[in-house]
Amino acid sequence: MRAVVQRVDGASVVVPGESGPETVGEITGEGLCVLVGVTHTDTKEKAAQLARKLWSVRMLGDEKSCSDVGAPLLVISQFTLYGDARKGRRPTWNAAAPGPVAEPLVDEVVAQLKALGAQVETGRFGAKMRVSLTNDGPFTVLIEV
Template sequence: MRAVVQRVSGASVVVDGETVGEIRGRGLCVLVGVTHDDTKEKAERLARKLWTVRLFDGDGDGGEEGGGEGGAAGPGSEKSCSDLGAPLMVISQFTLYGDARKGRRPTWNAAAPGELAEPLVDEVVAQLRSLGARVETGRFGADMKVSLTNDGPFTVLLEV
């Protein structure tokens, strides 16, 4: 299971002209990809990591405290969503397992089919909520328009 995690100062997702998810203020926008050997246990681990990973500065407003660029702690690495009560927007994205190493077109062979991926993305969301997180979501399999303001920019890749 793979997640691209972006610290944001706001994000929204629109499907067919309707806003289906939105976070205002600081939080995380999380794009989640699922591969064939992913399990419920991996979804639970990813949720715990997302809830507790320290990607915010001490004030929670995204600044450069916490070590600065290239510092030991890294920029903005003092507080987590759980520390701040910051919301998360979780969006499924099978293209995270695209492979374009050969040829000019990516293949999606490593991406799990929808019948495997959807319940695992739902499990990440359910586990986050059980931990106390406020979670917004997109709509699985839909053509989504995701807008965000990346704070920093600050983006990390998580794999479990």
């Protein structure tokens, strides 16, 4: 599993709805916006490991973690994290797990975070999402488990 983690001062996800744009996930104040990519060999154990890392990584102000201060996380599925653009002009997505594999594992990351006591908001798997955030720092880290 691969995650791009950004320290934010607020973030939200909006998707198209029948009666206009709909906000499906939003955090306010200091927290983390996490884009999660899943590959073919990922497991529930890796999802749990990623959740523990996200909950404890010291990326917030004064080198605190979300667990230290109860900061929220916005977790968004992002299959394009496994895109490969080393050859040619068009990325390939061969390393990205298909939806039926990836969705339950992203859900497992969220469930594990909640079990640890985290306040978690999410995007909508497979939807066309508009993600807005204020990157604080900027501070962005790539985490792989």
